[in-house]
Amino acid sequence: MKEKILSLINEGKYLTARSEISKLNVVDAAHLFEEIEPQQILIIFRILPKDFSSETFSHMSTDLKKYVIDSLTDEEAIRIFDDLFFDDAVDLLEEMPANVVKRILRNTNAQTRELINQFLKYPDDSAGSLMTIEYVDLKSEMTVAQAIQYIKDIGIDKRTINTCYVMDSSRVLNGVVSLRRLILSDESELVKDIMETDFISVTTLDDQEDVAARFKKYDYYVMPVVDKENRLVGIITVDDILDVIDQEATEDIQKMAAMQPFETEYLKSSNWALTKHRLPWLLILMLNATFTAGIIQKYESALQSAIILTAFIPMLMDTGGNSGSQSSSLIIRGLALGQIKTKDILKIIAKEFSVGVIAGSILAAVNFLRLYFINQEELSLALTVTLTLFITVVIAKIVGGVLPMFAQKLKLDPAVMASPLITSIVDVVSLFIYFYIATFFLKL
Amino acid sequence: MKEKILSLINEGKYLTARSEISKLNVVDAAHLFEEIEPQQILIIFRILPKDFSSETFSHMSTDLKKYVIDSLTDEEAIRIFDDLFFDDAVDLLEEMPANVVKRILRNTNAQTRELINQFLKYPDDSAGSLMTIEYVDLKSEMTVAQAIQYIKDIGIDKRTINTCYVMDSSRVLNGVVSLRRLILSDESELVKDIMETDFISVTTLDDQEDVAARFKKYDYYVMPVVDKENRLVGIITVDDILDVIDQEATEDIQKMAAMQPFETEYLKSSNWALTKHRLPWLLILMLNATFTAGIIQKYESALQSAIILTAFIPMLMDTGGNSGSQSSSLIIRGLALGQIKTKDILKIIAKEFSVGVIAGSILAAVNFLRLYFINQEELSLALTVTLTLFITVVIAKIVGGVLPMFAQKLKLDPAVMASPLITSIVDVVSLFIYFYIATFFLKL
Numbered sequence: 001m002k003e004k005i006l007s008l009i010n011e012g013k014y015l016t017a018r019s020e021i022s023k024l025n026v027v028d029a030a031h032l033f034e035e036i037e038p039q040q041i042l043i044i045f046r047i048l049p050k051d052f053s054s055e056t057f058s059h060m061s062t063d064l065k066k067y068v069i070d071s072l073t074d075e076e077a078i079r080i081f082d083d084l085f086f087d088d089a090v091d092l093l094e095e096m097p098a099n100v101v102k103r104i105l106r107n108t109n110a111q112t113r114e115l116i117n118q119f120l121k122y123p124d125d126s127a128g129s130l131m132t133i134e135y136v137d138l139k140s141e142m143t144v145a146q147a148i149q150y151i152k153d154i155g156i157d158k159r160t161i162n163t164c165y166v167m168d169s170s171r172v173l174n175g176v177v178s179l180r181r182l183i184l185s186d187e188s189e190l191v192k193d194i195m196e197t198d199f200i201s202v203t204t205l206d207d208q209e210d211v212a213a214r215f216k217k218y219d220y221y222v223m224p225v226v227d228k229e230n231r232l233v234g235i236i237t238v239d240d241i242l243d244v245i246d247q248e249a250t251e252d253i254q255k256m257a258a259m260q261p262f263e264t265e266y267l268k269s270s271n272w273a274l275t276k277h278r279l280p281w282l283l284i285l286m287l288n289a290t291f292t293a294g295i296i297q298k299y300e301s302a303l304q305s306a307i308i309l310t311a312f313i314p315m316l317m318d319t320g321g322n323s324g325s326q327s328s329s330l331i332i333r334g335l336a337l338g339q340i341k342t343k344d345i346l347k348i349i350a351k352e353f354s355v356g357v358i359a360g361s362i363l364a365a366v367n368f369l370r371l372y373f374i375n376q377e378e379l380s381l382a383l384t385v386t387l388t389l390f391i392t393v394v395i396a397k398i399v400g401g402v403l404p405m406f407a408q409k410l411k412l413d414p415a416v417m418a419s420p421l422i423t424s425i426v427d428v429v430s431l432f433i434y435f436y437i438a439t440f441f442l443k444l
Numbered sequence: 445m446k447e448k449i450l451s452l453i454n455e456g457k458y459l460t461a462r463s464e465i466s467k468l469n470v471v472d473a474a475h476l477f478e479e480i481e482p483q484q485i486l487i488i489f490r491i492l493p494k495d496f497s498s499e500t501f502s503h504m505s506t507d508l509k510k511y512v513i514d515s516l517t518d519e520e521a522i523r524i525f526d527d528l529f530f531d532d533a534v535d536l537l538e539e540m541p542a543n544v545v546k547r548i549l550r551n552t553n554a555q556t557r558e559l560i561n562q563f564l565k566y567p568d569d570s571a572g573s574l575m576t577i578e579y580v581d582l583k584s585e586m587t588v589a590q591a592i593q594y595i596k597d598i599g600i601d602k603r604t605i606n607t608c609y610v611m612d613s614s615r616v617l618n619g620v621v622s623l624r625r626l627i628l629s630d631e632s633e634l635v636k637d638i639m640e641t642d643f644i645s646v647t648t649l650d651d652q653e654d655v656a657a658r659f660k661k662y663d664y665y666v667m668p669v670v671d672k673e674n675r676l677v678g679i680i681t682v683d684d685i686l687d688v689i690d691q692e693a694t695e696d697i698q699k700m701a702a703m704q705p706f707e708t709e710y711l712k713s714s715n716w717a718l719t720k721h722r723l724p725w726l727l728i729l730m731l732n733a734t735f736t737a738g739i740i741q742k743y744e745s746a747l748q749s750a751i752i753l754t755a756f757i758p759m760l761m762d763t764g765g766n767s768g769s770q771s772s773s774l775i776i777r778g779l780a781l782g783q784i785k786t787k788d789i790l791k792i793i794a795k796e797f798s799v800g801v802i803a804g805s806i807l808a809a810v811n812f813l814r815l816y817f818i819n820q821e822e823l824s825l826a827l828t829v830t831l832t833l834f835i836t837v838v839i840a841k842i843v844g845g846v847l848p849m850f851a852q853k854l855k856l857d858p859a860v861m862a863s864p865l866i867t868s869i870v871d872v873v874s875l876f877i878y879f880y881i882a883t884f885f886l887k888l
Contacts, residue, residue, distance in 0.1 A: 025642045027662050152628060161624050162606045179623060180605050184596060198469045216690070218471050219683040221665055238682050239663040242689065246660070249693035250777055253700070257773035257863065258766050266778045267788060271798040278770045279803055282837075285766055286807055287814070289759030296755040303754060307747055310754050311740040314871050315733030317758060321765075322702055322729055322864045326722045329701035333694055334710045344711060354715040359723055363730055370731070393726075419701065419863050420766045427758050 002032055009040055018047050026052065030059035042071050054083035062095045069100055078107045085159050087132035087240070090119045127211045128204035130244070131225045131234030134159040138166045140174055140192035144185045151179070159237060163222045166195050171231040173201065173224055201226050204233060211236060212244045213338060252336055256329065256418035258285065285420055291428045299435045302444035308377075309438055312385045313431070319363065320392040320430045321423030327352050327400030328422050332414045335404060342409050348401045356397030364390040384434070384441045392430040399425055446476055453484055462491050470496065474503035486515050498527035506539045513544055522551045529603050531576035531684070534563045571655045572648035574688070575669045575678030578603040582610045584618055584636035588629045595623070603681060607666045610639050615675040617645065617668055645670045648677060652688045657782060659685045696780055700773065700862035702729065729864055735872045743879045746888035752821075753882055756829045757875070763807065764836040764874045765867030771796050771844030772866050776858045779848060786853045792845045800841030808834040828878070828885045836874040843869055 001020075008017040021029050021044070033041060033056065045053055045068060057068065057080050069077050069092075081089055081104050093101050093116065105113055115133070122128030136158050138147050147164070155161040164182070166175040175195030185194050201224045202211050215223060215238060225234045251261040258281035264273065296303065303309060331348065334340035340348070364386045371382040400422050404414035438444055445464075452461040465473050465488070477485060477500065489497055489512060501512065501524050513521050513536075525533055525548050537545050537560065549557055559577070566572030580602050582591050591608070599605040608626070610619040619639030629638050645668045646655050659667060659682060669678045695705040702725035708717065740747065747753060775792065778784035784792070808830045815826040844866050848858035882888055 023642060025644060025662065148627070155624065155628050161627070179627070180599065183592070183605070183623070183627075184599050198467060200469060212686075216683075216686050218469065221682065238665065238686075239660075242656075242660050242682075242685065245686065245689050246693075246781060249690075249697075250781070253693075253697065253773055253777050256697070256700075257769045259770050259773070265783045266774050266795075267784060267791060271795055271802065274774075274795065275799045275802045278767075278799070279806060282763060282766055282770075282803060282807055283810060286759060286763045286811065289762055290814075292758035293755040296758075297752070300751055300755075304748070304751050307744055307751070308741070310747060310757070311737040311744075313754070313757060314736035314740070314761060314875070315730060317761070318733055318736075318864075318867060318871065319726060319730045321867070322726055323722075325701045325863065326703050326726075329697055329703070330710050330718075333697050337690060337694070339709045340711060347711060351710075351715055351718065355719045355722070358715065358719045359726060362723060363726060366727060367730065370734075419769065420762075423762060423765070427762065431758070 002035070005032060006035060009036060009044060014043060014047060017044065022049060022052055026055040027059045029056045030064075033060060033064060038067065041068065046076075050079070051083070054080055058084055058088050065092060066096060066100070069096065069104075074103060074107060077104060081108075085132050085134055086115075086119070087130070090116060094120065122204060125208045126204060127202045127206040127208065127225050127236060128234075130208060130211065130236045130240050131204070132159050132237070133234050135222075135224075135232070135235045136161050136164040137232070138164050138177065138191050140166050140168070140190070140195065142191045143187065144182050144189045144191065144194070145187040147177075147182055147191050148187075151182075159235065160222055163235075165224055165232055165235075166191055167232055170229075173199075173226055173230055173232040175199065176224065199224065201230075202236070203227065208244045209248050212241050212248065215241045248336070252332065252415045255413060255415035256332060258282070258418070258420035281420065285424050288424050289427075292431055295428065295431045295435065299444075302435065302439065305444060306381075306438065306442050308381060309384075309434070309442075313434070316385070316388055316392055316430050316434060317423075317427050319389060320396040320426040321419070323356070323359065323393045324396035324400035324422035324426045325419035327355075327397050328404050328418050331401050331404040332418060335408050335414045340405075342405060345402070345405045345409075348405060349398060352397040352401035353394065356394035359397070360390040360393035363393060380441045384438050387437050387441075388430065388434045391433050392426065395429055395433075396422070396426045399429075446479070449476060450479060453480060453488060458487060458491060461488065466493060466496055470499040471503045473500045474508075477504060477508060482511065485512065490520075494523070495527070498524050502528055502532050509536060510540060510544070513540065513548075518547060518551060521548060525552075529576050529578055530559075530563070531574070534560060538564065566648060569652045570648060571646045571650040571652065571669050571680060572678075574652060574655065574680045574684050575648070576603050576681070577678050579666075579668075579676070579679045580605050580608040581676070582608050582621065582635050584610050584612070584634070584639065586635045587631065588626050588633045588635065588638070589631040591621075591626055591635050592631075595626075603679065604666055607679075609668055609676055609679075610635055611676055617643075617670055617674055617676045619643065620668065643668065645674075646680070647671065653692050655680060656685050656688045656692065692780070696776065696859045699857060699859035700776060702726070702862070702864035725864065729868050732868050733871070736875055739872065739875045739879065743888075746879065746883060750825075750882065750886050750888060752825060753828075753878070753886075757878070760829070760832055760836055760874050760878060761867075761871050763833060764840040764870040765863070767800070767803065767837045768840035768844035768866035768870045769863035771799075771841050772848050772862050775845050775848040776862060779852050779858045784849075786849060789846070789849045789853075792849060793842060796841040796845035797838065800838035803841070804834040804837035807837060824885045828882045831881050831885075832874065832878045835877050836870065839873055839877075840866070840870045843873075 005017050005020050008020065036044060057065065084092065134157060136151055136155065151161050162179050164177050164179065165173060166177060167173055175197045176199040177191055177195040181194055200214055200218050202214060204225055204227060221238045223236050224232055225236060227233050254261045260277045260280060262277050331340060367389050368382055368386040371377045371385060372379060403417040403422065407414040407417045449461050449464050452464065480488060501509065528536065578601060580595055580599065595605050606623050608621050609617060610621060612618055619641045620643040621635060621639040625638055644658055644662050646658060648669055648671060665682045667680050668676055669680060671677050698705045704721045704724060706721050775784060811833050812826055812830040815821045815829060816823060847861040847866065851858040851861045
């Protein structure tokens with residue numbers, strides 16, 4: 001299908017291409033545009049049915065949107081802009097270069113301009129930045145028949161009509177009623193008698209992660225956003241929440257791999273941008289390794305007389321690091337999903353201690369068998385390495401479990417207490433234990 | 445509010461408690477039940493309005509559901525079961541002990557029982573396991589008025605009436621029409637003239653990750669599930685997709701921390717279950733460290749004459765591991781979200797090489813300054829460590845970027861090529877380089 005349309009375009013059969021494209025889902029049409037040659041994009045875009053082209057536009061990539069808006073006449077650009085839902089329009093302005101923004105704002109009326117400026121001010125990760133304004137507002141004294149007629153009159157331009165909002169004269173949100181409820185109710189009933197008053201709402205400055213958590217908890221598809229006086233200012237739809245959930249998980253994964261979080265896609269980020277976000281933690285963790293170097297230097301003469309000890313340092317450090325990372329990853333994720341609370345800290349210590357003892361014993365046993373029987377190392381050496389391994393695993397598990405909990409308690413981001421930091425800490429601990437035990441068993 | 449209700453219950457004022465609870469959102473009511481004393485749960489549950497108690501039940505935790513179902517009479521249990529949406533009912537049966545399942549199935553009719561058994565067979569991560577059957581089915585020859593009347597007649601028991609499905613006599617899905625479209629259309633229009641035919645569907649055996657990707661791509665709230673003959677068998681609603689997205693991210697995070705993925709929440713998992721999922725990779729990676737031990741032992745005599753080299757092994761290995769993990773995390777996440785494709789491999793190598801050179805240079809410079817000027821180590825040692833560091837970072841970045849791509853190419857899970865495995869590989873590489881350069885600079 002895609003190939004067919006592309007070849008129609010290349011052959012200059014634009015009208016046939018047009019009718020084929022119009023049959024596509026608008027999302028697929030938008031993706032198709034990414035593959036059309038730049039000089040042909042505008043030709044095709046202009047001959048598409050107007051509604052279809054606006055909808056397709058709203059699903060294009062930022063780069064393509066820039067190209068299209070830049071190439072259109074003012075009049076055409078404004079038409080597209082006006083057809084967008086308000087949140088998409090605000091997002092577009094945030095992504096466009098200043099000259100394009102000016103060009104568009106110049107052509108909108110004062111009231112819209114003011115509203116846009118207000119929306120542009122909401123912090124990036126707030127409920128305000130996710131909301132749009134095309135909701136259906138009902139009055140509590142309306143009958144069901146009146147409400148449905150009202151929806152028929154104004155519904156076409158609304159983001160959703162499936163959930164309607166009942167407000168008083170000062171726009172305070174009193175209730176929520178679904179189109180489903182309206183349709184299934186008697187026409188003469190009053191909206192106030194069928195509306196739900198136990199609805200869940202968020203406020204403009206709520207963090208998007210908390211908003212997503214509410215969507216998940218209450219299985220909502222749309223959530224009202226209110227200001228401090230409980231006046232309705234917008235709605236958030238679940239399709240935006242899908243993106244928020246992905247984005248929050250990505251952020252956590254980035255932090256857990258010792259990076260500062262960033263939103264730009266990998267392939268669209270410059271090399272310097274990619275480096276900038278990775279460098280700080282690499283530097284900090286590298287300088288932190290002064291401690292491990294210090295410990296080894298302190299035991300230099302001991303090491304000289306038992307150089308074989310060196311051979312097992314990487315294994316001990318890696319196993320310790322891996323053990324700790326496993327624990328911290330589970331706890332960080334559990335905290336992010338709200339499955340673990342700070343009050344659970346004692347349970348977590350107990351669990352991680354048990355897991356550490358079980359896993360540590362098995363690892364130690366395997367390790368001892370290998371060192372003593374297969375590698376035929378001396379018993380004292382095999383014991384030193386094995387005992388260190390066991391203690392390191394137990395401590396790593398507890399450190400990995402506890403540090404994210406402390407971070408949460410201190411209102412820091414638990415995701416930072418992940419693999420790399422835990423590894424650094426466990427490195428120091430395991431070296432200490434290693435040399436301490438070695439001095440005892442090997443009589444250094 | 446919660447405290448007030450709990451104290452009402454403790455004082456035995458059940459009827460007042462009942463009316464307070466009925467004012468709650470059912471999700472909050474379900475959460476409240478988790479805090480009521482076991483002997484009082486049933487008293488409260490039984491006096492709640494029937495619809496309210498069924499809805500509350502569907503939002504309870506698995507443990508509480510088990511307790512409630514177990515304590516109810518057969519008749520009560522069946523009523524609750526019948527009130528559940530089909531997907532929730534199937535999920536309930538999957539979670540309940542065998543005797544409860546028997547008890548419930550014994551009391552359902554043969555047709556339902558057959559359907560339940562069919563649904564229980566869908567693989568855990570498939571579209572089939574997510575779907576439910578309470579959709580509205582329309583005929584293409586219906587008028588809008590007839591369709592709306594039909595929805596009024598049957599809508600009350602449907603999961604959603606916001607999207608309706610138009611099927612022919614053999615249940616083949618021909619089109620989709622939204623309630624919105626019906627309401628906003630002329631009553632005499634025919635369903636077939638207003639239905640969308642460019643709808644997106646999934647099949648029962650599609651992986652839930654792919655289903656979620658389609659929801660995100662097309663901004664759907666409900667998606668039809670069809671069989672091989674394109675007959676409608678169920679629908680998937682977006683609230684279940686929110687959970688899928690969380691679950692898939694959790695799985696990736698678990699794999700990236702060298703664990704086998706598991707779905708049970710941390711606090712609800714036994715210590716042995718937690719250990720079991722962590723042990724295999726810990727063992728593999730521990731035994732893998734034989735290589736690092738081997739390299740060090742090979743260079744033992746060289747090391748003996750320059751024991752100070754040992755001091756920087758942890759720093760080199762950690763920095764290498766961290767550098768590689770950063771790259772692999774970004775690539776794994778990019779692949780999971782579909783932002784990176786296997787064909788991008790050359791771009792990724794180029795990017796990671798550049799990032800490695802920039803980050804490696806800065807880290808090397810800082811490291812040299814510290815070793816030579818602050819620690820006043822010998823120039824040859826400072827150069828050995830610094831050069832190794834630079835090369836290690838560059839190689840780690842490339843290895844971290846490339847391995848997940850190879851995994852994806854080989855249809856393995858890229859998430860396994862994460863931090864721990866990359867660290868193990870980079871350990872070996874960095875030690876080789878270290879000793880190679882040391883033999884040259886320090887003339888070992």
